[in-house]
Amino acid sequence: MSRNHLPVLIIGGSGVVGAQAAAALRRLHPDLPVTIAGRDLAKAQAVAGRLGLQAVAADLARPDLGLPEAARFGAVIVFVKDDWGHAQAYAQQRGIPHLSVSSGVFEIGIEAARFIHAPQAAPIVLASQWLAGAALFPALDYAKAYRSLDAIHVGVLLDQEDMGGRAALADYERITQAGSATLTLKDGRFAWISGEEAKARYRSVDGVDLPATAYGPLDVLSLATGTDAKNIRFDLAFDVSASRRRGEPFSTETVITLDGVLQSGERRRRRYGIVHPQGQAPLTALGVALATERALGMAGGEALKPGLYFPDSIVEPSYYVARMKEFGAVFSEGRADV
Template sequence: MPSIQHPVLIIGGSGVVGVQAAAAIRRLHPSLPVTIAGRDLGKAQAVAERLGVEALAADLSRPDLGLPSDALFSAVIVFVKDDWSHALRFAQRHGIPHLSVSSGAFEIGIEAARFIHAPQAAPVVLTSQWLAGAALFPTLEYAKAFRSIETLHVGVLLDEQDMGGQAALTDYERITQSGSATLTLKDGRFVWIAGEEATARYRSVDGVELPATAYGPLDVLSLATATDAKNIRFDLAFDVSASRRAGEPFSTESVIAIEGVLQSGERGTRRYEVVHPRGQAPLTALGVALATERALGLAGGEALKAGLYFPDGIIDPAYYVGRMKEFGATFTEVKANG
């Protein structure tokens, strides 16, 4: 395992998820240095002191990010929307991995264009799947039971009390309101849906049905590439979680339904439920930590070379799911038929 001398820079690291991501990285790799950065230096310092890491002021509107000219880092993680793409360019100039978590499927052209113009500069990891992969990787692991897949449907529930900080709310509003339609896959064709076609019903893990709508993280692109499924749809319910209906604290849920031909040769449908009792933040933090350790070569292989990556192309689903269980997620299979 390589020894990393320079810290991982977490921009937005004093936010709800950023704090937990820093903590997850430290839990997985206690010797890996971390620097928390944000516009509010006092807030960053308070978080850094609690975690035993460093803090810096950062400003995404500046090409140098407002950082000291002699500061060196091993990777850059961005937990807020970088409207200028300055953090990516900063990472490319320094030849270090860049990880982002805030882009919808309709927005990745910005990052892709920056990579295309400098393909040898740095590893660029697009980590904007739902909760940084918390629904994607279980789906990929469960898909191994199928010889071929006709339909993949992922429904997720974000509790109304579990939005997190202002940055997360801004991302949610931008992705749900700015894009005119949501990407799905129908009969092998990528289709953008809107209006009535985008509405759905989500059946929670306690059987309660809730209103939902098609949502546009990067999961559809990752799943389409990895599984060759003919139909893929991702729906989001923003409502009350089953745990809170039962009088407990909010949780977060993913319900995965897969229809196709099983490895046995029989047709079948399977339904799987993934729940974390402390909501979305621990899973998002873990996903970012796992992508970071992989990019730096601390787990799963050598450090990434310059390239454009989805996390599912560089992390083994079984390893990811195993880590999710270690961090408190529960997994349940409900056989539908077959």
């Protein structure tokens, strides 16, 4: 099936997460061609060579991305912030899927505006949820056990040694510093919080209490539209992971707390933990790969028609969670929160 697909263009594919996304796509679909693109052609070629892929130079500042006029691709994935919107326009002009992972909640108006002006051009997937869905999809899967939800709280820990490359650092600094407030859902109403209200505590998977702050990926929007929860909040701790406190390499952690009425009618507050022992990059790469295979019609249904999508509107949570486990995520499910 994948033999009939044009190459997937990964802009920023020579970075830490982009390279792993290319590898994840090849693991899921060995025959799918992938092209690594970046401003530094030598770096892109080095990464592509290790993975057995092709490489091209690309420049987001140019409307044609600096790509050869005759170049043909089946999808465009962008791992760096596209301040011009040129990659999305490039995909729309060619009628191919576009997937982005770097926007905060306060930034998606740019992508939405380009879609609104060309709604029949191409599938546009906004995949800037935390690690491209690694917290969102488990939360949605766990939520199936509830008849109604009063609250969803997601706490994540990014180890201080696990920032990744320069693009990831730029995204983190922009989202945490450029936005004056963070989106939450409080008593059924969307609310932007800042200052003291945004401060939080994160209880690590080993029980250690750490400082955290409200964070602004797209998860709050996805959870608000995907569940009936009245209160939703997402907090980030940038600290030492439990594994590193044990003297092991860094890991990435997610703690999901759900409070509501189970399908059985019993009221229950539950806490779930998810750890990936290799940090954030493998999960981000997997999330991008799963959204891409769905957009191309290689899993879960036919290729996407033109439209504006979140990953959770096109990928089944149970499938995503199963793939997370296959790719090394460790789940501690159903623990009661004390």
